[in-house]
Amino acid sequence: MTMAAAVMLAGCGSAQVRGDFPDPARAYPAGGTYVSLDGLRQYAPGMNKQQLYALLGTPHFGEGMWGVREWNYLFNFRRTVGAPPIQCQFQIHFDGKGVAVGQSWKPATCAALLEPAPVAAAPAPPPAAPPPPPLRISADALFAFDSAELSGKGRARLDEVVASLGARMGAVSLTVVGFTDRIGSDAYNLRLSQRRANAVRDYLVARGVPAGSVRAEGQGSAQPLVECGKAPHAELVRCLAPNRRVEIAGIGG
Template sequence: MGTMDRNVKEKSVMLIAGSFLATISIVASAQAEEFPDVVVDASHSELGEPFLRNGDDIPIRDLQELSAGLGELSQEDVMSLLGAPIVPSVVGQDDSWLYNVSLPLPGKNYLVCQYRVSFSQQVLSSLEWRRPQCEHLFSELSVPAQPQKVSFSDGFLFDFDNYIVSSQGRSELRRVLQDAQSKFQSLSISVTGHTDRIGAAEYNMHLSEERAKAVADALVQWGVNPGSISYEGRGESEPVVNCPNIAGAELKKCLAPNRRVEILLKESA
């Protein structure tokens, strides 16, 4: 495994693994013989700015579209998907273009990978990751994430008979959103509000709709595209508990699981 491509970066800082070694040798693998190699003597000083590789945040879906377009996409098509290569002077030639691509890792980390795009007669002919760990990570990221359902029960997001999202509810919603954004390439969100059977059915329907809308509005405030969110209220129509032969405070407590908001997170079609 090469040193430079093992680097895991925070969004603001690139950490060079192994910089304390007397000499760092970057050796190309047999799978990527034509990638340029560098040998750096780090015995007297830290690696400088030229060796801090910054990658481009290219959507996985665009990289997948590139793979599907082998033998068809023109250089202009590739430029529209990836932007300019790191050596702009080669644009327009029947040659290979190099890119530095940031592939996301859990949390705020990412792996910077060299990626080569080659052409024959200005038509896309081959694609290659320099390191096998980059190819493996790209393959993992290309597998669609499974839909995920999150349910918030009574008293967490809202007080009883209220549709203002609580501070603890907002914090947890934001955490759920950040986690989903790291898993899904193109996130689609459905929010459904539910109530118990206490009170009039019409009022309960309205309350469930307002709660679902409040959650959707919070997600939009944090940058989610409104077009990727849908919400609805179903009132008391889908209970998870029935609580027969109970009244008063005990009934309210027993019916608590019915007072919930469910969020479905999935990859958009």
């Protein structure tokens, strides 16, 4: 601030009574000034008059620099480009040392303008992609009925699985799960499903998949895909075929 400006402010007007706002028609310049909300938010009690003068400019109602306890401003704001202006009177209260100790607004609703600018909420991260479904292979395509020895057709099918891994073969983590139908006892079916899962795991390892990357487990007749009623044995075997399967999780794509 120049010395001339300080002298001009020092010689102007007298203090207003706290909270007693002057007539807006007396503002100079007429109609007040437009002010940046971001700049106005820098105001806080504890600032001195020199700091406030640099931030907000000359008071609009002839108050001086020294010995006065209030400064009055007439501010205009636009919330959005082209919107009608909002006019607010802003009064700063000082202590005897010229340090701001508070402020008043007219209308009082204008006080909300000093609240921090709303922070746009960060967009929610997209939901994680669900893991790809396991590769499901009919047990009848891998083994003879009631057998855990891979057939020639079964080995060829697993060769296709290995080829599909390509360069990812050393980085996959596979889980081989065997399932049976409900024909036979639960204990027998659990053992059979585990032996089949082991056979598939062992073949994949023999074809180059790291042994520590393949886990095998048997689920017996759990999680059936189809339900079949009473029927002659041959017909029941055909009906329950979808339940006899091997699933390989972690193949991806």
